Amino acid sequence: MVHIGIIGVGLVGSELITQLSAYNKSFKVIALLNSTKQLLSNSHTPLDLSNWKNDLNTKGTKSDLTSFINYLSEAPTPSIVIDNTSSQEIANSYPLFIEKGLHIVTPNKKAFSGDLKLYKEIIEKSREKKSLVYHESTVGAGLPVLSTLTDLIRTGDKVIKIEGIFSGTLSYIFNEFSKFDGEKKKFSEIVKIAKENGYTEPDPRDDLNGLDVARKVVILGRLAGKDLSLKTLPVENVVPEPLRTLSSATEFMSSLPQFDEHFEKLNATANNNQQVLRYVGVIDPIGDKSEVKLVSLPSSHPFASLKGSDNIIAFTTQRFPNPLIIQGAGAGAAVTAFGIFSDLFKISDRYFK
Amino acid sequence: MVHIGIIGVGLVGSELITQLSAYNKSFKVIALLNSTKQLLSNSHTPLDLSNWKNDLNTKGTKSDLTSFINYLSEAPTPSIVIDNTSSQEIANSYPLFIEKGLHIVTPNKKAFSGDLKLYKEIIEKSREKKSLVYHESTVGAGLPVLSTLTDLIRTGDKVIKIEGIFSGTLSYIFNEFSKFDGEKKKFSEIVKIAKENGYTEPDPRDDLNGLDVARKVVILGRLAGKDLSLKTLPVENVVPEPLRTLSSATEFMSSLPQFDEHFEKLNATANNNQQVLRYVGVIDPIGDKSEVKLVSLPSSHPFASLKGSDNIIAFTTQRFPNPLIIQGAGAGAAVTAFGIFSDLFKISDRYFK
Incomplete structure (x- = not known):
């Protein structure tokens, strides 16, 4: 089982949840976060995604990236954080995510095209901690x-x-x-x-x-x-x-x-x-x-x-x-989510031969 | 370390050896076989490839697929057999290779386009034995x-x-x-x-x-x-x-x-x-x-x-x-070998995170 936390549940995030729900094997979404709310499952069990939008609104608590990441990092390995935002602030936190033992999949271009120091820190830390950082969807969405x-x-x-x-x-x-x-x-x-x-x-x-x-x-x-x-x-x-x-x-x-x-x-x-x-x-x-x-x-x-x-x-x-x-x-929610989903498989492949 | 045995050392096989030699990390060629001769290393150490054509001719013994496969399957996991031939006979042996715990990478189309029973046996056995069978180069050579x-x-x-x-x-x-x-x-x-x-x-x-x-x-x-x-x-x-x-x-x-x-x-x-x-x-x-x-x-x-x-x-x-x-x-030794080499990485990725 791969544990997944999703940051950003707009067009791309919603489509990804739809694609993951249809697949419904191996990948277990345990946490959702948007700019105002977050929804964490109990004891790292999968969230019921059949009514997630409503659940996030009604059962969600105040959005708090620190507790979200901590919850995800306490799940059994492997755990992946998916960043569907275009936020520089969240990109700045990737080194922290890696420190916490998380893998990262994202269509967010900021970490890979901005400050070179941040980019190199992410590459080096991911090697050191054996964390995987995949970002196929940053260029050409789902195109390989x-x-x-x-x-x-x-x-x-x-x-x-x-x-x-x-x-x-x-x-x-x-x-x-x-x-x-x-x-x-x-x-x-x-x-x-x-x-x-x-x-x-x-x-x-x-x-x-x-x-x-x-x-x-x-x-x-x-x-x-x-x-x-x-x-x-x-x-x-x-x-x-x-x-x-x-x-x-x-x-x-x-x-x-x-x-x-x-x-x-x-x-x-x-x-x-x-x-x-x-x-x-x-x-x-x-x-x-x-x-x-x-x-x-x-x-x-x-x-x-x-x-x-x-x-x-x-x-x-x-x-x-x-x-x-x-x-x-090279743009659009369906093909961007496809690129993210393909990256999830590339990580899960490494755990489940 | 990934242990590799190469069957077929013509145009594609030679080019692959050149590409692997230039890379010279993680992948360890321990056995070569063509239609007449085979060359096995000592105790699964890497072959010196600097003069492999001559070595195969002068130091090689009579080609014997059974002993070649046995030697490869006794190497520490993971071991990969690469079939660069277009032989139906070798394709027929894939289920045996899988039984022996080997992964397979090949540009040989025979197993995947011929007898449906053989194809299904390969798919099923590979699932059961958690063997990986990659054949990207069978269609469009190295194109993804x-x-x-x-x-x-x-x-x-x-x-x-x-x-x-x-x-x-x-x-x-x-x-x-x-x-x-x-x-x-x-x-x-x-x-x-x-x-x-x-x-x-x-x-x-x-x-x-x-x-x-x-x-x-x-x-x-x-x-x-x-x-x-x-x-x-x-x-x-x-x-x-x-x-x-x-x-x-x-x-x-x-x-x-x-x-x-x-x-x-x-x-x-x-x-x-x-x-x-x-x-x-x-x-x-x-x-x-x-x-x-x-x-x-x-x-x-x-x-x-x-x-x-x-x-x-x-x-x-x-x-x-x-x-x-x-x-x-979609044809030619360089791009076909590239497709094989990419498949080797896809297998090695699963072992070395």
């Missing part, structure tokens, strides 16, 4: 991106370049905006549709500024042995300069049409060369050419034919001079 | 195909369809033959070039008959819970009927140009509809539409833009209605 990179590296392949479209939102926006055929829409219209469908952050500038992609580039870079940092990584912010300081998303959305011509010019230049615009992240594990940028790609490039909000990641290595490519939905 | 399918299934996703181009040889032949632009060559010329470059089997009919693709379809189908069989799977044999009975590859190659017109007609029909010809395998885990066939695909299809001899595999599932796609080199 980090597991593939790990396999390439540990079997001695030499990674030459990793390139990808790492944001479902920016994938959708540029796939819709920059194409050879089909109906053409204005840039601001596409952003509006994306926002209305919930594809963007509440303020779409939080997608368009490239920070989310930059975090994924840093995560892959570090895994490939290059100590990238958000502070020094060149990142192209697609938000037009005058719109960056506007105080609200509403103001941004109403001003964006003024820049449709600017985006249309970029697109026309690309199209005239039989190319399309794509927002890519590049990881250069050997040199210093890692970056995040809007580029023009020829129609024959695998990224040019991308559809919908798919992610795509291409690994060019010594063994794969023609890159190994992984493509598919 | 079987691991991804396993993760999808065990986390409760519902696989709706798996479709792919599973033969590097047929990928190359049809990518070159059926395309919208670039130099056009005759079908027989392309097969000739492929043969001369070593992309085909000694007799290219062994690629064109579709049996190799059929084996991969059966492997994926069984993993997805459908008991497919080579005996009943519909497989389109691309070899023109009159050429199937010719007794030699030389005769086949010299007669193939007579059918260039036949292939050109197929291609022209596809091209006139803005489509290209591709040789695909389809797995239908729910119904009975699994098959192997030559199809026409529109230019926007992800399989249409495939290059070189790449494989491509698309998983359509409940969570990935827009398919999860994996693409890259």
Whole structure:
């Protein structure tokens, strides 16, 4: 039996609980915590999850990370804490979780893309305490991106370049905006549709500024042995300069049409060369050419034919001079929870042969 | 320490030894066997691999699978036997290997695509004896195909369809033959070039008959819970009927140009509809539409833009209605050995947390 405590029960957390309940073997959820409440089972028995939302509200006590972690760490090994938040504060506590003998599974990018000192502390402590820290869902959600990179590296392949479209939102926006055929829409219209469908952050500038992609580039870079940092990584912010300081998303959305011509010019230049615009992240594990940028790609490039909000990641290595490519939905609750669940199996595999 | 015995030291086996030697930690090769000779170390210490080819020839004794397996099974746990052959006879011995407490890693398709009784015996025995049987390299070489399918299934996703181009040889032949632009060559010329470059089997009919693709379809189908069989799977044999009975590859190659017109007609029909010809395998885990066939695909299809001899595999599932796609080199010693090496790590992970 694997004991599980879940921090964060929003969209991804709820979906994970649904997936775990359907499976209903080996994995035993014994604790839930959100920003206000927590629900701990009795004596490390499984929680009845049939009505967990209501139970958390009515039977839950005040949220207290310390007692939550202590309860989990007192369960028989193995115990896993799942962090479904995007909280820096919880990420800062990973070394403590590891000290307490817990394994960690998370889609939270903060610990792996932020302060390098925290990252190294987590890696070192996890080795020392034989704790496992899996975070497949931080890049491309459930797509097997980090597991593939790990396999390439540990079997001695030499990674030459990793390139990808790492944001479902920016994938959708540029796939819709920059194409050879089909109906053409204005840039601001596409952003509006994306926002209305919930594809963007509440303020779409939080997608368009490239920070989310930059975090994924840093995560892959570090895994490939290059100590990238958000502070020094060149990142192209697609938000037009005058719109960056506007105080609200509403103001941004109403001003964006003024820049449709600017985006249309970029697109026309690309199209005239039989190319399309794509927002890519590049990881250069050997040199210093890692970056995040809007580029023009020829129609024959695998990224040019991308559809919908798919992610795509291409690994060019010594063994794969023609890159190994992984493509598919890289955002959304179902596929993110799938990535978390796969990581849970990877930990449980090590205990139950 | 993981103890390893290697059966088959041809192209793939040699490359694996090179990769393992470069890594040089945790994995300890203690026995080698080919069709004539075997080399066992002393008291389960690692073999010195610096000059293994010569050592096998000069110090090796007569090949004897029984003593080889016994030696391996007497080593401290875990011990893994790697079968790099394509031998049915060795595949038939997997249940015995498992009985002896060995784990198995192999790119040999025979056990997983042949007799269903053997397959089920291997699955059941491996569960009972807690032996691990990994065969990632049987489909798409080192591409993470079987691991991804396993993760999808065990986390409760519902696989709706798996479709792919599973033969590097047929990928190359049809990518070159059926395309919208670039130099056009005759079908027989392309097969000739492929043969001369070593992309085909000694007799290219062994690629064109579709049996190799059929084996991969059966492997994926069984993993997805459908008991497919080579005996009943519909497989389109691309070899023109009159050429199937010719007794030699030389005769086949010299007669193939007579059918260039036949292939050109197929291609022209596809091209006139803005489509290209591709040789695909389809797995239908729910119904009975699994098959192997030559199809026409529109230019926007992800399989249409495939290059070189790449494989491509698309998983359509409940969570990935827009398919999860994996693409890259699916044949060759370096990437096949990479798949085997990744499997070795998956076993060793379970012992050394």
